[in-house]
Amino acid sequence: MNSSPDQIFIGAANRLAPWVRRTTGRRHVALAVAGAVVLGLASILLDQYRDYQMAEVAASAVAVAGLTVLIGLSGQISIGNGAFMAVGGYVAALLFMHLQWPLIAILVVSTLAAAAVGAIFGVAAARLRGPYLAGATLMLAVALPFFATRFSGLLGGDQGLGFFVTVPGFLGATFSPLRWQAWVNCGAALVAMVLLANLVRSRIGRSWRAVRDDEVAAALAGINVARMQILAFIISAAYAGLGGVLLAVVVGTVSPSLFTLSLSIQLLTAAVLGGLGSLSGAIWGSILLVIVPTYLTNVATSHGLTQATSSSIPILAYGLVLILVMLAFPRGIAGGISRLIGQAPLSDSESPTAPPTSWRRRSPAADRKEKGRT
Amino acid sequence: MVEFLEFTLQGISAGMIYAAIALSLVLIWRGTRVLNYSQGALAMLTSFIALEIEYRTGNYWFAFVGALISGLIIGGAVERLVTRQVINKPPLNAVIVTIGLLIGIEGLAGVFFGGNNRSFPTPFSPVGLSIGSVALGITRNDIFIAGAVLLAAGLLAVVFQYTSIGLRLRATAFNLPVARLLGVRVGGMLTLGWALAGLLGALAGMLVSPSTLLSPNSMDTIFVLGFTAAVIGGLESPGGAVVGGLILGIVLSYAGGYLGSEVVNLFGLAALLLVLMLRPTGLFSSAPARRV
Numbered sequence: 209m210n211s212s213p214d215q216i217f218i219g220a221a222n223r224l225a226p227w228v229r230r231t232t233g234r235r236h237v238a239l240a241v242a243g244a245v246v247l248g249l250a251s252i253l254l255d256q257y258r259d260y261q262m263a264e265v266a267a268s269a270v271a272v273a274g275l276t277v278l279i280g281l282s283g284q285i286s287i288g289n290g291a292f293m294a295v296g297g298y299v300a301a302l303l304f305m306h307l308q309w310p311l312i313a314i315l316v317v318s319t320l321a322a323a324a325v326g327a328i329f330g331v332a333a334a335r336l337r338g339p340y341l342a343g344a345t346l347m348l349a350v351a352l353p354f355f356a357t358r359f360s361g362l363l364g365g366d367q368g369l370g371f372f373v374t375v376p377g378f379l380g381a382t383f384s385p386l387r388w389q390a391w392v393n394c395g396a397a398l399v400a401m402v403l404l405a406n407l408v409r410s411r412i413g414r415s416w417r418a419v420r421d422d423e424v425a426a427a428l429a430g431i432n433v434a435r436m437q438i439l440a441f442i443i444s445a446a447y448a449g450l451g452g453v454l455l456a457v458v459v460g461t462v463s464p465s466l467f468t469l470s471l472s473i474q475l476l477t478a479a480v481l482g483g484l485g486s487l488s489g490a491i492w493g494s495i496l497l498v499i500v501p502t503y504l505t506n507v508a509t510s511h512g513l514t515q516a517t518s519s520s521i522p523i524l525a526y527g528l529v530l531i532l533v534m535l536a537f538p539r540g541i542a543g544g545i546s547r548l549i550g551q552a553p554l555s556d557s558e559s560p561t562a563p564p565t566s567w568r569r570r571s572p573a574a575d576r577k578e579k580g581r582t
Numbered sequence: 583m584v585e586f587l588e589f590t591l592q593g594i595s596a597g598m599i600y601a602a603i604a605l606s607l608v609l610i611w612r613g614t615r616v617l618n619y620s621q622g623a624l625a626m627l628t629s630f631i632a633l634e635i636e637y638r639t640g641n642y643w644f645a646f647v648g649a650l651i652s653g654l655i656i657g658g659a660v661e662r663l664v665t666r667q668v669i670n671k672p673p674l675n676a677v678i679v680t681i682g683l684l685i686g687i688e689g690l691a692g693v694f695f696g697g698n699n700r701s702f703p704t705p706f707s708p709v710g711l712s713i714g715s716v717a718l719g720i721t722r723n724d725i726f727i728a729g730a731v732l733l734a735a736g737l738l739a740v741v742f743q744y745t746s747i748g749l750r751l752r753a754t755a756f757n758l759p760v761a762r763l764l765g766v767r768v769g770g771m772l773t774l775g776w777a778l779a780g781l782l783g784a785l786a787g788m789l790v791s792p793s794t795l796l797s798p799n800s801m802d803t804i805f806v807l808g809f810t811a812a813v814i815g816g817l818e819s820p821g822g823a824v825v826g827g828l829i830l831g832i833v834l835s836y837a838g839g840y841l842g843s844e845v846v847n848l849f850g851l852a853a854l855l856l857v858l859m860l861r862p863t864g865l866f867s868s869a870p871a872r873r874v
Contacts, residue, residue, distance in 0.1 A: 279674065283674070285674060285677060287619075287681060332855055332858060332859055335858070335859070336858055338617075338673050338674070338677065339611070339617035339673075339677065339817070340813060340817075340858060342617070342619070342677050342681075343617065343619075343806070343809045343810075343813060343854070344854060344855065344858055346619070346806055346809070347806050347809070347810065347850065347851050347854050347855075348851065350802055350803055350806045350847065351806075351847045351848055351850060351851035354844060354845075354847045354848055355848070357844050358844050358845060358848065469799075469802055470685065470688075473681060473684075473685045476678065476681060477682075477685075480678055514696075516692070516696045516697045516698070517692070517693050517696065519692070519697070520688075520689050520690075520691075520692025520693045520697065520798070521689065521693060522689070523685055523686075523688060523689030523692060524686055524689025524690050524692070524693060525689070526682075526685050526686070526689070527682045527683065527684070527685040527686020527687065527688070527689055527690075528682070528686055529682070530678055530679065530681060530682025530685065530686070531664060531679050531682040531683065531686065534668065534675050534678050534679045534682065535664075535667050535668065535679070538671070538675060
């Protein structure tokens with residue numbers, strides 16, 4: 209009896225299914241492999257501009273994933289992750305220029321460099337709460353670009369440094385550089401996402417959620433609160449750093465004008481829009497963040513607005529999105545999707561982050577709430 | 583020695599601007615437990631409104647008053663329309679919403695006024711003053727800056743301390759449910775607090791824009807330094823905010839004067855980190871009681 213290709217495929221899928229279902233880690237790997245296949249096909253079938261956009265989405269998704277874990281799971285906030293992206297990007301460019309390391313080594317080492325800077329900052333950040341933390345990270349985003357002008361000999365000042373990824377020889381001379389960039393970025397992003405997805409579902413992820421929901425209870429349960437918060441900050445900085453390198457791959461240079469405050473706020477917008485704490489949300493948010501601004505700018509320009517005016521419209525849109533999503537759909541796209549398909553969310557609270565009561569010394573709102581309960 | 587005096591006086595003038603921003607942040611924080619990250623952006627918007635008024639009428643003082651009034655209105659409107667919706671939600675929501683306001687207002691200003699740097703008028707001559715033949719390194723305008731902020735802070739202190747409305751504002755900030763039980767119209771007081779903060783921010787924008795030039799992003803750095811000043815002061819105390827602004831202004835003025843202007847912002851970051859490491863809730867605040 210001959211079996212058709214269909215049956216072989218179904219048979220293979222049936223045999224694979226129990227393997228995939230057994231552990232969360234395998235499910236994530238399987239999802240990533242499926243994602244890689246889809247992205248590879250898309251990259252081959254679609255035109256070069258889509259390659260460029262895919263590379264951009266991948267860079268953004270990595271950085272946003274780090275931020276969404278920091279905010280949504282560990283309950284801390286950073287408005288300065290663009291600064292960690294800058295660390296990753298600049299380290300990568302320096303390694304590329306002076307040492308000519310292979311790409312994979314550059315990716316790993318610049319991610320570690322951003323993690324190290326994140327660790328230094330995370331130690332300070334773990335002592336800070338709410339508005340203090342947000343302000344300190346905001347300062348980071350505003351002040352860091354000045355390093356580039358202060359040390360312009362090393363970092364190239366406003367011009368920045370070049371960072372070029374060349375297509376490896378075995379792919380042939382005609383292979384499009386844009387497609388190679390998309391493959392590099394999507395590959396790195398998928399690996400990073402699998403690692404992070406596993407981490408989020410692990411003991412560490414559970415500890416983060418415990419710390420976010422109630423620091424005192426978490427400490428009583430034996431969790432080292434400060435260590436968990438610092439770890440979250442390091443992970444978030446590392447992912448921002450990797451995102452920064454991938455962004456440099458797309459853009460071809462690193463310069464202060466790439467890593468501005470508005471980049472940091474774009475990351476926040478994508479994380480909020482996708483749904484805080486959700487990795488799939490980070491991807492959705494990044495896709496929208498890459499596609500919609502270009503679309504808005506094009507529409508504005510075609511309606512006869514000047515270049516300066518149309519480039520401000522996406523910024524206005526980020527602001528409106530942040531406000532409206534926070535007021536109307538605090539759990540973002542991922543929350544909407546899981547409500548649609550009836551899946552239980554990762555956290556039980558209705559809000560994106562459960563109230564860390566310790567943020568407020570004396571909150572009128574919380575007082576009122578408690579009065580209402582008793 | 584003359585140089586030192588010059589840097590000190592310039593630092594006081596710059597510090598007064600940080601103090602005004604810090605004071606507006608403290609005002610909002612005490613009233614609503616929200617840190618308004620859009621305070622700088624609001625000041626930028628009112629400065630653009632002032633620039634339009636100046637352009638139409640040619641009179642600086644019309645523009646000045648116009649900026650203050652629009653700060654009052656916009657500040658109150660932001661509280662009523664936006665931040666009131668998140669006050670019962672987790673604090674992170676308020677942080678994100680005010681950051682949304684920050685970027686949204688900057689985008690709005692970019693759409694209406696373009697992204698270029700605009701020069702901004704000063705009411706007084708920017709020519710350096712001197713005693714005899716010794717140049718002081720400050721101008722009439724610097725004195726106007728210091729005087730305007732001190733006057734505003736003094737007026738606020740008098741209003742808060744000696745008037746009935748000030749008492750109600752303080753009661754609301756101190757304990758909202760009790761103030762409400764005692765018959766204070768709490769909602770109105772919160773709006774008034776934001777409106778007054780908007781006025782202070784508008785004042786800071788008018789005073790700083792001649793030196794920074796005006797663009798949609800021009801207040802970012804000023805806001806962050808104002809926030810640093812407020813943190814040095816502890817976010818709770820208006821007096822601390824003014825002292826924090828002065829300390830920061832003078833320190834940064836020395837840093838910029840002796841080490842070069844490009845290190846100023848790095849010094850600001852270092853100052854903020856240092857204060858937060860030593861006293862995570864500011865130099866002037868009492869010991870924080872964490873709610874369990």
